Amino acid sequence: MFYRGIPGKNCGTIIIKAEELGNCRESVLLQFCGNKLDKKDFFGKSDPFLIFYRSNEDGTYTICHKTEVVKNTLDPVWQAFKIPVRALCNGDYDRAIKIEVYDWDRDGGHDYIGEFKTSYRELSKGQSQFNVWEVRSVTKLSSQQVTLLSCVIMCNPSQPTSLHYMNPYQLNxxxxxxxxxxxxxxxxxxxxxxxxxxxxxxxxxxxxxxxxxxxxxxxxxxxxxxxxxxxxxxxxxxxxxxxxxxxxxxxxxxxxxxxxxxxxxxxxxxxxxxxxxxxxxxxxxxxxxxxxxxxxxxxxxxxxxxxxxxxxxxxxxxxxxxxxxxxxxxxxxxxxxxxxxxxxxxxxxxxxxxxxxxxxxxxxxxxxxxxxxxxxxxxxxxxxxxxxxxxxxxxxxxxxxxxxxx
CATH class of the missing domain: 3.40.50 (Rossmann fold)
Known part of the structure; x- marks a missing residue:
C-alpha cells in the first residue's frame, strides 16, 4: 500500500505491508555467543551485537530483534532473550531468518562484521552440531563463528493452539x-x-x-x-x-x-x-x-x-x-x-x-x-x-x- 503526502510536495513515502498472522502462540528463549569475530576498532577490539531479521513473503526482510552490545571482545556471550515465534518466522518453521553481526560505534555508524541465515526449525534442534554458523563477510574469508548456546521453547497448554490444550469437551x-x-x-x-x-x-x-x-x-x-x-x-x-x-x-x-x-x-x-x-x-x-x-x-x-x-x-x-x-x-x-x-x-x-x-x-x-x-x-x-x-x-x-x- 502506498500513501503520498501533499500534492506538489515531496513528503516522502510510507509503505505498509501486511501478512496474515500464523496460528502460533509459543515463545522461545535463545542465547548466542560469538567466536573469533573480526576486529573493527583501531584501539581495542570490537563491540559486537546481533540484529535478527524475519523474511517476508515478498523476499524482503524485517528487523525483529536486536541484542545488547558486548563491549571490547571478539568472543562475546550475549544475554538470553525471549521472543515470540510469530516475530521470528510467523509460525513458518522453515522460513529463513537472517542474523547480521555488527561492531557498535558511538556515532551510529556501526561496522558490518558479517551475517548468516538459519530457520526456526534449525534453531529448535537446540545445542547440536548444526547450530554453529560461519559468519560470512563480503570483504574477506575468516574463521569467525556464532554458536547457539541454548534454545528453550515455551508452550502454554492453556492455549487452544497447543497440542496439550485441555479441552473440557474432547481429548487433546x-x-x-x-x-x-x-x-x-x-x-x-x-x-x-x-x-x-x-x-x-x-x-x-x-x-x-x-x-x-x-x-x-x-x-x-x-x-x-x-x-x-x-x-x-x-x-x-x-x-x-x-x-x-x-x-x-x-x-x-x-x-x-x-x-x-x-x-x-x-x-x-x-x-x-x-x-x-x-x-x-x-x-x-x-x-x-x-x-x-x-x-x-x-x-x-x-x-x-x-x-x-x-x-x-x-x-x-x-x-x-x-x-x-x-x-x-x-x-x-x-x-x-x-x-x-x-x-x-x-x-x-x-x-x-x-x-x-x-x-x-x-x-x-x-x-x-x-x-x-x-x-x-x-x-x-x-x-x-x-x-x-x-x-x-x-x-x-x-x-x-x-x-x-x-
Whole structure:
C-alpha cells in the first residue's frame, strides 16, 4: 500500500505491508555467543551485537530483534532473550531468518562484521552440531563463528493452539494418541500397571528441568493403573509442571534400557511407547541410545502427533537404513514409527481407523521380538511357573506428554 503526502510536495513515502498472522502462540528463549569475530576498532577490539531479521513473503526482510552490545571482545556471550515465534518466522518453521553481526560505534555508524541465515526449525534442534554458523563477510574469508548456546521453547497448554490444550469437551492430540495406542498394546501386560514418564518440563517446587520424570509425581513408584490411570496422571502433571524445551529422547530410552539390561533369560520383553510432536533436540544421543538398546529385550514405538514433518522420526524407524552411531550399527531394527494424523478418520469411522492404527503399530513388534529370542537361543516355556505374574511381554509406557510443539 502506498500513501503520498501533499500534492506538489515531496513528503516522502510510507509503505505498509501486511501478512496474515500464523496460528502460533509459543515463545522461545535463545542465547548466542560469538567466536573469533573480526576486529573493527583501531584501539581495542570490537563491540559486537546481533540484529535478527524475519523474511517476508515478498523476499524482503524485517528487523525483529536486536541484542545488547558486548563491549571490547571478539568472543562475546550475549544475554538470553525471549521472543515470540510469530516475530521470528510467523509460525513458518522453515522460513529463513537472517542474523547480521555488527561492531557498535558511538556515532551510529556501526561496522558490518558479517551475517548468516538459519530457520526456526534449525534453531529448535537446540545445542547440536548444526547450530554453529560461519559468519560470512563480503570483504574477506575468516574463521569467525556464532554458536547457539541454548534454545528453550515455551508452550502454554492453556492455549487452544497447543497440542496439550485441555479441552473440557474432547481429548487433546496427546491424550487421543495415548488412549488409542495404549488400548492396543495394554493387553500384552498382565497386571495393567504401567510406568509412565514425561520429559521436557520444569518440576515443582524448585523449577528443576527434567527429561525423565514420573507423571504421577512419585519417582519411587511411577506405575499407573491402566491407560486411564496414565491419562489421569498426564492431566494432573499438566497442572503442576511447566512445559520446557528442548526435547530429549535419549533419557527415557536409557531409562527403559537399564531395566531391559537386567533381563537375560527372555522372561520379559519391554515395549517403550513415545508420543511426540516431531522435534528431537538430541538426535545424535538418541541414535546412540537406540544402537545400545538394539541388543536388549525391548522395542520402541514412536507415535507422531500434530502436523509437523517427521523426517527425524522416519530416520529413527530404520526400515530403509539401519540406525548407526559412531561407526556402530544397530544389531536389529527396534523402532516402529507411525504418524497419528494418518489414522484420524474425519468421517467418524473410529473403529476402522483404530483397526488400521493397531495393525501398523504392531506390524514390526512380533518380528523384533522373535528375532531377539531366536538369536539368543531362547525358547518359549510350554508350562510357565505358577508364580509368574508377568507374561513374556512386559509393557513400559513413558508417554512423553510434556514436550514442545513444532
Amino acid at each position: 492430540a496427546y491424550a487421543m494418541a495415548l488412549r488409542a495406542v495404549g488400548e492396543i498394546i495394554q493387553d500384552y501386560d498382565s497386571d495393567k500397571m504401567f510406568p509412565a514418564l514425561g520429559f521436557g518440563a520444569k518440576l515443582p517446587p524448585d523449577g528443576r528441568v527434567s527429561h525423565e520424570f514420573a507423571l504421577n509425581g512419585n519417582p519411587e513408584n511411577p506405575y499407573c493403573s491402566g491407560i486411564e490411570g496414565v491419562l489421569e496422571a498426564y492431566y494432573r502433571s499438566l497442572k503442576s509442571v511447566r512445559l520446557y524445551g528442548p526435547t530429549f529422547f535419549s533419557p527415557v530410552i536409557n531409562h527403559v534400557a537399564r531395566y531391559a539390561s537386567l533381563v537375560k533369560d527372555g522372561s520379559e520383553y519391554f515395549i517403550l511407547l513415545i508420543i511426540s510432536d516431531g522435534v528431537i533436540s538430541d538426535m545424535a544421543q538418541t541414535k546412540e541410545s537406540i544402537v545400545n538398546a538394539s541388543c536388549l529385550p525391548m522395542s520402541i514405538i514412536i507415535v507422531g502427533v500434530g502436523s509437523a514433518e517427521f523426517d527425524e522420526m522416519i530416520e529413527l524407524d530404520g526400515d530403509e537404513v539401519r540406525i548407526s552411531s559412531r561407526g556402530r550399527f544397530a544389531e536389529r531394527d527396534i523402532v516402529q514409527f507411525v504418524p497419528f494424523r494418518d489414522y484420524v478418520d474425519h468421517r467418524g469411522n473410529h473403529i476402522l481407523s483404530m483397526a488400521r492404527l493397531a495393525k501398523d503399530v504392531l506390524a514390526e513388534i512380533p518380528d523384533q521380538f522373535l528375532h531377539y529370542m531366536r538369536t539368543r537361543g531362547i525358547k518359549p516355556n510350554l508350562s510357565p511357573p505358577f508364580y509368574s505374574s508377568k507374561p513374556l511381554s512386559a509393557l513400559a509406557l513413558p508417554a512423553h506428554p510434556l514436550q514442545t510443539q513444532i
